Amino acid sequence: MIEKSWSSRSSEYPSHPSAVGVRIGKDRQWRPRKNSTLKPQENAKWTKHKWCLFISAALALCYGMMILVYSTNIWRKTTPHALLLTTTNPSALTLMLLSGLVLTLTALLGLISTHLSSRPLLTLYALFLWPALLALLSVAYTAYRHTTFALPARVEHSWRTYYTQSGRSVVQDVLGCCGYLTPRDMAEPSTVCPGISGVPLPGCKGKLLDMQREWLGALWVAAFGVAGIHIIVVITALLCANHVTSRFGQGVMPRGYWDDGKLGTKGAEKDGEKRGVARPGMVRTKEGGTFREDRK
Numbered sequence: 001m002i003e004k005s006w007s008s009r010s011s012e013y014p015s016h017p018s019a020v021g022v023r024i025g026k027d028r029q030w031r032p033r034k035n036s037t038l039k040p041q042e043n044a045k046w047t048k049h050k051w052c053l054f055i056s057a058a059l060a061l062c063y064g065m066m067i068l069v070y071s072t073n074i075w076r077k078t079t080p081h082a083l084l085l086t087t088t089n090p091s092a093l094t095l096m097l098l099s100g101l102v103l104t105l106t107a108l109l110g111l112i113s114t115h116l117s118s119r120p121l122l123t124l125y126a127l128f129l130w131p132a133l134l135a136l137l138s139v140a141y142t143a144y145r146h147t148t149f150a151l152p153a154r155v156e157h158s159w160r161t162y163y164t165q166s167g168r169s170v171v172q173d174v175l176g177c178c179g180y181l182t183p184r185d186m187a188e189p190s191t192v193c194p195g196i197s198g199v200p201l202p203g204c205k206g207k208l209l210d211m212q213r214e215w216l217g218a219l220w221v222a223a224f225g226v227a228g229i230h231i232i233v234v235i236t237a238l239l240c241a242n243h244v245t246s247r248f249g250q251g252v253m254p255r256g257y258w259d260d261g262k263l264g265t266k267g268a269e270k271d272g273e274k275r276g277v278a279r280p281g282m283v284r285t286k287e288g289g290t291f292r293e294d295r296k
Contacts, residue, residue, distance in 0.1 A: 054114045061111065
């Protein structure tokens with residue numbers, strides 16, 4: 001049976017025979033010397049795997065924040081173009097906002113867990129990268145589907161069915177048009193379209209289709225590109241999360257370094273001293289007595 005001499009600090013010391021307690025007998029155990037010359041080595045120098053994790057998480061944080069800030073500014077409707085986009089593409093903007101939020105939180109988790117060299121947190125980070133990838137792909141596929149499959153029919157159906165009166169007025173004011181096909185085709189009174197008769201402006205069909213093709217086309221190309229970068233981040237997390245420190249596994253001493261009891265108590269003590277393992281001190285019990293931890 002393997003038992004480490006301490007568990008809370010096992011991640012700070014290398015798996016060296018003189019850094020881990022030696023199990024002697026059934027209920028006897030050595031502990032490392034408190035004034036030993038051994039020093040923490042794992043966290044003193046970052047491994048190349050840890051640097052790869054840190055850079056990939058920082059990269060994910062960058063494009064996650066960019067998506068989050070861009071979609072938030074559009075939903076705030078600070079510009080006429082943003083007001084137009086919230087009217088014509090609410091579903092794509094909602095998916096963008098959610099994906100940016102998931103990416104940002106996941107990347108922050110990755111940076112924190114990398115800095116702490118915490119393998120359980122890095123496991124969660126690698127797990128949460130998959131929902132973030134699905135969120136990016138949902139944005140890309142939604143924009144690609146709206147652009148490629150029956151965009152004119154979709155835009156016309158939205159104008160006649162989903163757009164409200166204020167929504168049609170916003171489209172007319174931003175694009176400088178009146179009505180859908182002609183000023184007499186479901187036009188709404190607005191700044192550029194005050195009345196139905198005598199309006200020299202064209203319908204909004206052509207300008208609205210051009211705007212949708214341009215914005216949705218740029219969106220799905222950018223989203224698929226970011227998804228490709230995110231796949232590299234996922235692969236990096238899967239390959240490097242378990243190597244964030246130089247410690248192998250849980251830092252348990254190999255069986256070859258165990259003491260099988262053949263040396264005897266005195267021999268084990270001398271061997272422990274050679275390995276830099278201190279003799280356990282006296283421990284006081286609740287009843288007031290004392291005993292040594294390596295003896296019954």
